[in-house]
Amino acid sequence: MLSLSGITKRYGDRFLFQDVVLQVNRGDRLGLVGPNGAGKTTLFKIILGEETADAGEITFQRGFRVGYLPQENAPATDETVLDLATAISPEFAEVRRKVRNWDQLHPDDIDPHDNLHERYREMSGYQVEIKAGQVLRGLGFRERDFHRPLREMSGGWVMRAWLARLLVQEPDLMLLDEPTNHLDLESLLWLQDYLAAYPGAIFFTSHDREFLNRLAGFIIEVRQCRVLRYRGNYEDYLAQREAAAEQLAAAFKNQQREIARLMRFVERFRAKNTKATQAQAKLRQIDRMEKIAAPEAEENGLAFRFPQPVRSGQRVIQLKNVRLAYGANVVYEDLNFEAQRGQRIVLVGANGAGKSTLLKLLAGVLPPQAGERLLGYQTHAGYYSQYRLEMLRPERTVLEEALDTPQAVTEVFARTVLGGFRFTDDDVFKPVRVLSGGEKSRLALVKLLLDPPNLLLMDEPTTHLDMASTDALLAALDQFEGTIIFISHDVYFIRSLANHVVRVQDGRLTHYPGDYQYYVEKSAADAKAVASPSAPLPAAAPTEERPLNAARERRRLAAEERNARSRARREQQALVARLEEEIGALEKRQAELTRELESPETYSAPGAAVAINREMREILDRLSAAIAEWEAAAHRLAEIDREVLIETKARKQT
Numbered sequence: 001m002l003s004l005s006g007i008t009k010r011y012g013d014r015f016l017f018q019d020v021v022l023q024v025n026r027g028d029r030l031g032l033v034g035p036n037g038a039g040k041t042t043l044f045k046i047i048l049g050e051e052t053a054d055a056g057e058i059t060f061q062r063g064f065r066v067g068y069l070p071q072e073n074a075p076a077t078d079e080t081v082l083d084l085a086t087a088i089s090p091e092f093a094e095v096r097r098k099v100r101n102w103d104q105l106h107p108d109d110i111d112p113h114d115n116l117h118e119r120y121r122e123m124s125g126y127q128v129e130i131k132a133g134q135v136l137r138g139l140g141f142r143e144r145d146f147h148r149p150l151r152e153m154s155g156g157w158v159m160r161a162w163l164a165r166l167l168v169q170e171p172d173l174m175l176l177d178e179p180t181n182h183l184d185l186e187s188l189l190w191l192q193d194y195l196a197a198y199p200g201a202i203f204f205t206s207h208d209r210e211f212l213n214r215l216a217g218f219i220i221e222v223r224q225c226r227v228l229r230y231r232g233n234y235e236d237y238l239a240q241r242e243a244a245a246e247q248l249a250a251a252f253k254n255q256q257r258e259i260a261r262l263m264r265f266v267e268r269f270r271a272k273n274t275k276a277t278q279a280q281a282k283l284r285q286i287d288r289m290e291k292i293a294a295p296e297a298e299e300n301g302l303a304f305r306f307p308q309p310v311r312s313g314q315r316v317i318q319l320k321n322v323r324l325a326y327g328a329n330v331v332y333e334d335l336n337f338e339a340q341r342g343q344r345i346v347l348v349g350a351n352g353a354g355k356s357t358l359l360k361l362l363a364g365v366l367p368p369q370a371g372e373r374l375l376g377y378q379t380h381a382g383y384y385s386q387y388r389l390e391m392l393r394p395e396r397t398v399l400e401e402a403l404d405t406p407q408a409v410t411e412v413f414a415r416t417v418l419g420g421f422r423f424t425d426d427d428v429f430k431p432v433r434v435l436s437g438g439e440k441s442r443l444a445l446v447k448l449l450l451d452p453p454n455l456l457l458m459d460e461p462t463t464h465l466d467m468a469s470t471d472a473l474l475a476a477l478d479q480f481e482g483t484i485i486f487i488s489h490d491v492y493f494i495r496s497l498a499n500h501v502v503r504v505q506d507g508r509l510t511h512y513p514g515d516y517q518y519y520v521e522k523s524a525a526d527a528k529a530v531a532s533p534s535a536p537l538p539a540a541a542p543t544e545e546r547p548l549n550a551a552r553e554r555r556r557l558a559a560e561e562r563n564a565r566s567r568a569r570r571e572q573q574a575l576v577a578r579l580e581e582e583i584g585a586l587e588k589r590q591a592e593l594t595r596e597l598e599s600p601e602t603y604s605a606p607g608a609a610v611a612i613n614r615e616m617r618e619i620l621d622r623l624s625a626a627i628a629e630w631e632a633a634a635h636r637l638a639e640i641d642r643e644v645l646i647e648t649k650a651r652k653q654t
Contacts, residue, residue: 001026001064001172001201002047006056009042016042020056020227022220024173028201031216031234035466038222040205044068044175047203067171071178071205074162076153082146085132085164092128095120128168135164138190139183140351142627144583152594156182167194176204180211181463184351185489207467209234210491245295252292262286309454309482313377314341316455316483317362322371324361326618326625328582331357332507335371339455344477344484346494346516349504352628355487356386356459358504362485363457375455382453384444386460386487391444394433398423398443401432405451414450421446437464445473454482462490491516506632565640572637579630586623593619 007020016039024030032040045051047058048068060066079087087093120126136146139160150158159182166174180188192214195202203220206212212219212234219230219237230237262282269275315338322335331354339345339362347355360366363383364373375381385391392401402414418428421442435443441464448456456477462470474496477484488494494516501512501519512519593616602608 001061002066003059004047004056005059007043007046007053007058008055009039009046009051009053015225017222017227018225022227022229024201024203026172026201027199028203029195029215029217030201030203030220031212031218032203032205032220032222033212033234033237033467034222035468040222041071041177043222043227044177044203044205047175061172064173065169065171066173066175067166067169068175069159069163069166069177069179071181072155072159074159076150076155076158078149078151080147080149081136081141081153081161081164082129082132084150084161085136085168086128087165088128088169092123092125095123096125132164132168135167135194136161138187138194139164140187142352142631144587144627152590160187163191170198171200173201173203174198176202176206178205178207180206180208180489183489185348185491185494186350188489188491207462207465207470208490208492209467209470210495213492248292249295252294255289255292259286259289305476305479307449307452308480309380309452310378312341312379312454312482315339315376316341316343316379317376317381318374319361319368320372320374322361322368322373324357324366324368326622329622329625329629330507331625331628332361335361335507335509337362337502337509339483339485341376341483342481343500344497345486345500345502346498347485347487347502347504348519350631352624352631353504354507354628355504358509359383359457359459359485359487379455380453381455381457382448382451384448384456384458384461386463391447392432392440394431396432397429398432398435399428401443402428402446402450405447407451409450417446417449438466438469441465442469456480456482456484456486458484458486458488460487460489462488462493506636507629569637569640572633572640575633576630576637579626579633583623583626583630586619586626590616590619590623 002024004020004022007022008018009016020043032043034040042051046053048066077084083093083097086096133146137143141157141160141164145153145157150161153161163179166176179191183191188208188211192211195215202215204215214233216233217231219232219234221228221230221237221241230240232240262285266279266282270279317337317339319335319337322332322337323330324332324335335358337358347358349355357366360383361368361373363381365383365385367373383391393404396404398418399411399414402418403409403411415428418424423439423443423446432440432443441461461473465473470490470493474493477497484497486497498516499514501514501516503510503512503519503523512522514522593612596602596612597609597616602612
């Protein structure tokens with residue numbers, strides 16, 4: 001399908017890679033790894049033709065189609081999420097636009113010889129729309145999001161929409177640059193399963209070790225100007241690389257020992273006439289050797305420890321009868337939560353379930369509207385936000401931000417800690433606003449280290465961290481003696497750290513007192529038990545005195561259960577309808593406010609834009625809560641319908 005031969009790329013005097021040889025075959029799953037700056041994204045751009053190699057050639061099979069997902073900065077246009085997801089080609093997008101707007105088309109825009117609807121069917125247009133809907137739902141989009149313009153959405157959701165488009169296109173080769181960066185855990189697991197069954201080839205980069213292990217059949221390593229291919233997943237690659245490094249070190253050591261032996265002979269007998277010829281022969285023998293390069297030193301990674309905090313009481317934190325709502329939309333009602341010293345709790349659940357909201361309640365960032373948040377004896381909480389700028393001030397320098405901690409620290413100590421996180425020399429004088437995502441994450445960790453808590457609350461701590469930094473963070477957390485409550489979409493990170501799982505769903509918390517594997521097995525068993533009809537109880541033999549009382553009682557109880565389920569279904573339908581009406585009204589108001597902000601007249605009245613922005617924030621908060629509540633209600637309604645279907649089938653069988 002694709003062949004790279006002798007590809008060389010350099011910038012000035014620095015070679016990025018030399019003489020790259022790589023073959024990509026149909027169905028391959030290639031994981032691309034290497035340190036930051038090694039050239040992974042550049043290799044993708046050379047394959048795409050966006051950059052030119054200095055030497056070598058690339059050969060494609062005839063008709064070969066390549067699709068690409070960049071790591072970030074995909075454009076947010078005026079088109080809707082569904083329009084983008086179905087834009088599998090310019091021709092298809094144009095035909096679909098005309099079909100959808102048929103009634104509004106001007107007669108001059110319609111070719112009388114072109115049967116537009118027939119052409120749309122021939123292009124499998126309706127099947128494409130169905131597939132796009134399935135992919136968008138898998139990636140966490142709600143039905144109401146399908147018709148929202150991309151420009152109204154955050155950068156992470158825009159990236160998800162572009163990923164959906166690529167999956168719907170189904171190119172022969174997908175180039176994915178960090179596809180999991182903007183996904184939550186549920187969406188990541190869906191994508192993992194989807195890509196495992198994908199018919200084409202996939203060439204991807206990822207800092208998610210579990211994702212690499214589950215998906216990759218080969219690992220392609222870019223390291224110090226070379227591109228090496230290893231068979232197997234990431235764990236196989238690590239084992240092979242370690243074995244190869246040991247063999248290389250042993251071979252280098254043996255060769256150096258042999259050279260030293262020969263040189264000792266030369267130095268000893270070079271001046272003697274009777275041995276001079278032999279000494280010269282030894283020198284020629286050394287020259288003829290194919291020299292083994294010295295083993296390459298590992299690049300410096302992060303290496304740090306959290307200072308061991310003051311020991312807290314056994315009960316670290318509590319939420320008691322907490323209520324949180326946005327207007328009429330209740331996110332949590334009568335919520336109770338407790339964490340004990342030493343627990344490492346991961347919060348899991350679908351996007352919009354309220355995990356980050358719960359973490360903010362625990363951190364005190366969001367005050368409860370009812371109930372209370374109670375910190376235990378000598379508990380000091382530290383909050384690591386998913387949005388790093390919530391912890392940092394963009395106008396400050398790195399050093400100024402590090403020095404701004406409750407603990408009094410000297411500049412020398414702060415610079416020492418910053419140096420351990422790769423902020424060296426003049427890096428400490430950079431403004432925070434110019435830092436990359438990874439640098440902001442590292443600076444946020446520095447602030448936690450300089451004011452060590454004994455309760456760590458972490459929202460997506462591995463986002464923008466490379467594997468070496470993630471491993472260093474895991475090693476530090478493994479030695480941390482405090483309590484940790486965190487959210488993550490990195491399954492490897494969760495498996496390595498969590499000893500307790502809390503599922504957040506429909507405003508309720510379900511505790512799983514075990515690690516992530518226990519949660520996976522237990523939740524799967526619970527789901528199976530709910531989906532399967534209960535086995536009928538053995539009927540007691542009728543007695544002479546009361547021959548059919550037991551059977552009559554079972555029928556009465558079954559009828560009562562059906563009536564209760566019908567009532568619950570009607571109530572749930574009413575709730576879904578109410579929420580849909582409320583969401584529609586909120587979205588209408590959001591559109592009105594957007595138009596007001598786009599109008600020049602708004603800015604002629606002092607304070608008008610500020611008031612509109614304030615209302616817009618309130619609308620967006622209420623809309624987010626309403627959508628989460630609607631999803632939960634719709635999910636419950638689907639569960640009730642499934643129970644009714646199962647019961648109906650069971651009655652027919654009996």
